[in-house]
Amino acid sequence: MTLKIENEFLIATIAEDGAELVSLKSKKNDIEYIWQGDPTFWGRRAPVLFPFVGRLKDDRYTYQKQTYPMGQHGFARDSLFQVIEHGSELVSLSLKSTKETKKVYPFDFELILSYALEEENLVVTYQVENTGKNEMYFSIGGHPAFNVPLEKNLTFNDYYLSFSPKKSRTQIPLVGPFTDFEHKTLGQTNTSLDLRRELFENDAIIFETKGGNTFTIETDESPHSISLSYTDMPYVGIWSPYPQEAPFVCIEPWCGIADEVNASGNLVDKKGINKLSAADVFKTHYTLTTK
Secondary structure (H helix, E strand, O other): OEEEEEOOOEEEEEEOEOOOEEEEEEOOOOOEOEOOOEOOOEOOOOOEEEOOOOOOHHHEEEEOOEEEEOOOOEOHHHOEOEEEEEOOOEEEEEEEOOOOHHHOOOOOEEEEEEEEEEOOEEEEEEEEEEOOOOOEEEOEEEOOEEEOOOOOOOOHHHEEEEEEOOOOEEEEOEEOOEEOHHHOEEEOOOOOEEOOHHHHOOOOEEEEOOOOEEEEEEEOOOOOOEEEEEOOOOEEEEEOOOOOOOOEEEEEEEEOOOOEOOOOOEHHHOOOOEEEOOOOEEEEEEEEEEO
């Protein structure tokens, strides 16, 4: 089942399955900003990544001497959320731990996803509450895919990715699906990046991000664009399938990251992991801005 929210500028559609944003459409120009999913390239649209971002070594991890299996990006994206609030411009959905989730993730939690329209913006909020009695370890992130081109008369190569602020950011290479922090470099994000297929030859482009950041997919051939911005998420991934000529690009804000190539597998030592005390709440958000 899907839920709609709208204002005078936008209509957003969110699925109860995975609490996934499946459409963000402009009322002014009829542009659909969200990739509509096609298994030929990638069947998802904007999955929620929880309780892990990216791959774990051997698809498993260890916590308190017990080993648990976990697939890429965790289980939230394949879970049915419950609607806890649905207004004209806001919807909130909840996922709680169960006996089944605790077989692969031994923590009590409530994850709340909220989507709120504010003029030509959609604010996506993540809230994680530790409902157990022990410390909880987790990652969370977004994986929204945006149509490129946004208009039929343009092409993928007409677009570029712009960065704000214009400054260099640390770039983290991948070895297969795993991060290689020992060989991180300085990414040239002080200038725009032309969208070319070869950018994604080694999978996602990953940057460390500090403070406020805005990433915009735009073109000089049209005034229409899509921006993703946030203030407190430490990583971002930019991805499109390669070598397929997929008509979309993902901008992925993350509080967490894939295992390092030399990861021990111990959850407590995992790079980028978040720790939450009993009864504490973690909250963050990103904003999509349409033009």
